[in-house]
Amino acid sequence: MRLITTLWAFLAICFTTGNALTIIDSTIATSCIYYEKQFKWGCSKSGLSYNCYCKNINWLQTITNCVYNATSSTHLRKHAFEHIIKRCKSSGKVSLTMEQLYKYQENGTHYLVDYTPLAKKYIVNGTLKVNETDFDWYHKKFKEYTVFVERSQWFGWGLVLYWVFIISIASIFNINKRLLGFKFLRRYKNMINKTLLIPSMFKNYHDRPFILWKIFPFDFPTRDSALVITGFTILTIVSVCVGYNVTLPHPNFTTRLYANIKLIGFRTDLMAISLFPVIYFFGIRNNPFTYISGISYSKFNLYHKCCAYACTILAFMHTVVYTIWAVKSDTYSARAKRPYWRWGIVATTLLFLLVFHSNKMIRNYMYETFLLCHKIMSVMFIVAMYYHMKSYGWMGWVWSMIAIYSFDRFMRLVRIILHGGIVTATLKDCGDGIIKMTVKKPRYLRYKAGSYAFVYFLSSKYAFFYNFQSHPFTVLTDPTKDPNNPSTLMFYFKAHKGITRNILSRILSSGEESIKCRILLEGPYGAQLPQLVKPQSNMVAIAAGLGSSAVYPHIYDVLKNIDVNENEKSEYQHKFIWIIREINYLNWFHKELEWLKSKNCQVKIIVTGNNSRLLNIDTESSSKSVSEHSSNLTENLNVEKLGYRPNLQELVIKEISKSESISKDITFVGCGPAAFNDELRSSVAKSIPKESSINIEFQSESFVW
Structure with a gap:
């Protein structure tokens, strides 16, 4: 389907722009027009002169006979006449037809007069014959x-x-x-x-x-x-x-x-x-x-x-x-x-x-x-x-x-119609301004890791123009369901301003754990060619904050079809590193983390917030039981309460060393705030050694407009 779409789009471009190359000024028509400009036709030299020329029967008979004498090609004559018609229409506001020009040419042969220098001083009355020597110069130019x-x-x-x-x-x-x-x-x-x-x-x-x-x-x-x-x-x-x-002198240019x-x-x-x-x-x-x-x-x-x-x-x-x-x-x-x-x-x-x-x-x-x-x-x-x-x-x-x-x-x-048109989504506040949206997977939607979709939020409660806005969000699937046949799609996004801020306010003011909202789902985009070549490298996903939702699908795609026992014996060492400000983030992403842990993927959580805020859970979106669950998660997962931002270059160098020790290539996948993305990119580039037995790749999942 996508290849057909590509071919259709490519052919559309070739045909539409290809025609543009053939529509150029007729050399014969232009030569005749400028050749005849040296004579007096009773018209001014202003930009409106064509309004006069194209109404002058002597000029029309002379110009059409000039075209006939310049070439014996029927095609070139017709093309030249078409040019004259367009010139009269656009520059003179005079409409002429092809039949009229042929009649002017035929009629002009009965009134042919020889060229004389007097034609440059006095108004021409008749059909001027072409001086071939003079015309050849115009034609050449x-x-x-x-x-x-x-x-x-x-x-x-x-x-x-x-x-x-x-x-x-x-x-x-x-x-x-x-x-x-x-x-x-x-x-x-x-x-x-x-x-x-x-x-x-x-x-x-x-x-x-x-x-x-x-x-x-x-x-x-x-x-x-x-x-x-x-x-x-x-x-x-x-x-x-x-x-x-183009050299001078030239009939179209008086000076260089x-x-x-x-x-x-x-x-x-x-x-x-x-x-x-x-x-x-x-x-x-x-x-x-x-x-x-x-x-x-x-x-x-x-x-x-x-x-x-x-x-x-x-x-x-x-x-x-x-x-x-x-x-x-x-x-x-x-x-x-x-x-x-x-x-x-x-x-x-x-x-x-x-x-x-x-x-x-x-x-x-x-x-x-x-x-x-x-x-x-x-x-x-x-x-x-x-x-x-x-x-x-x-x-x-x-x-x-x-x-x-x-x-x-x-x-x-x-895309919108195939994916159900208007569908109902469930939205839930996860705390810290993060919203989780769940949608039943449309029948014809083909999910690929790393894909994203544009979402339109529809409601009469929002300003009317919000209904026409679309926002790109990474698409995830529920890790507890069949990875090859997901029944639901999940989206995580942060409320900033505009429609997303309105949605968060609506959730918090509802008094409910979640709300329903009608949406249009356009996507998914970002799909790649099928990965027939099995990747032979360790994957290290490094995310900051909400960036986890962008890098998780990639490591999920690598691990989804691997049996746990098989993964224990695997020669690859995949790793997920998540840098968060507060421990509360585990509340909304714990299912994904637990699934990675169940696949024997190394999971490391680095908490950068100070100790006084580590368990400061938003009371509007959580409860005591959730707080206890967070404590249990910290025991099951490798959580490092650092209290400050980690040195990304040290993390990268450490992971490269581990991969070198087992002679396996390594791919870093990263996403987070803009400053984090830039620092991680720079860290990977600086950490690649001049001499290494493995290949080191970097893939950024940031969505930059």
Whole structure:
């Protein structure tokens, strides 16, 4: 099913953008138009001149005969006539038909007059014959222009193909890792992980932003992502700067300044619109390339922003140079009245607003507003680009955006319908602002470890816009049930603000242990290719706080089909390390911990809170019996009451040493608050020895927008 979805989406992109490459200006029509501009037709030189040209029978008869004399190809003649029709419609507000142009051409042959220099001084009355020597020069110059246009299109396609290359490389490695199991590059794997794949580009800032001068936030990717983005940036800059082969003198440009302005505007325009499908594809939830390539949603979201920044800068350059050109040529007032110009301003403005309000600080402080504005402006941008480009071609890029956006929305709806539409969930307060949600597993939902779902909370008791918001939560299953056929799904999430804070208040004010709520379940997402190659490494899951719900499914997936006696004899030593502030956290996660213990998985709990708060259980969500149960849990589990945050690098080094002693590869899976994730990432990268007999991997389960 997913492969069919991928193929459908890929073909949609190929067909819609592929058509855009064939819709370019007719060299013959353009040559004839500019050739005839040297004569007097009784029309002004302003931006409204086409309104006059396209109503002048002498001009129409002359231009159609010019096309006929320029080529004997029926196809090229028809294409040239189509161009004239579009030019008259868009620039002159005059509607013509193909039949009319053929009649003008035929009628013009009865009124042919020879070319004379007087035609440049006095208004032409008749159908001018073409001076072939003069026309050949115009034709040659516009062939240069056509080559430039085609080159600019291919530079735009080059940006698309760059991402095709990146996704292809990632897919090769992902398919090998999960389906084939060839161990190439094993010798260099640790070095690659240590220097490229794991560490952040800047110090240990990745999930959390680096705040410059306590004002300006900067997000830093991992080094491999930084390398990909750097390559894309260099390719974009080079593509903008090279390949300007149009020489002067030229009928379309009076000076080199005008030529540079027009050509740069054309180049940046074609490159910007070529990024439309990439931006929209990388930003959707139903991205089939996530499944094939193994690239995470968070990383695709990073590339989505990178391409959006590039597109915005290119669009800004396009806007600036064309504005300068219009002002210098004294046609700005006339052009500003045309719909394509106005819609271009709207589209560029929307691009800037989309990029600006996507800043992490704005998202964090006013997420609901950001979400609503982003959705509305994304649709408005498509509409603006449609009206900006419909008269000039290259509509394939616009249709690609529409196809991708519609595909994503359709698939979201399909997922919701297949999973029961409106379903009832049970919500329970676990203390410390953590809420547990339980849902009966929909019949057609296929659960995979590490997957997540978007949940819509429906209620008339909330503000109306909350019903349209969706929140991503990791999906878990009840460990006491059949692991291969779970009957219920569980979600743990923390109440922050907005709808989740309202839900917590509703639970606490109900006076009940739990409440019911209607929800829409969209997902699950995050599924990978089948893991046919059996992992041959120790798994060490390290979580902080609520991060346990994200790393637990991965170690659960490794242990679920292992018999206890078999696991006792296993050569692998899997471990679950949970760092929590208070012992009370054990109340809501004890079933999962006990199940891990029953599978002979090493479980270690590190409590960082001070001694006076270790048993300070929230009275609103617990009782004396629960407190006693917590005490029993501390006896059954390996609980270390540290009282402060542990040194993660020491923990990592210790686990690496253990794996080296039994010559087994090791994979660290981590999740927690942003600062914890960054510290763990940095600790693993620093702890990988230069020489080691085992491979050391790191997998972060943080969901970064």
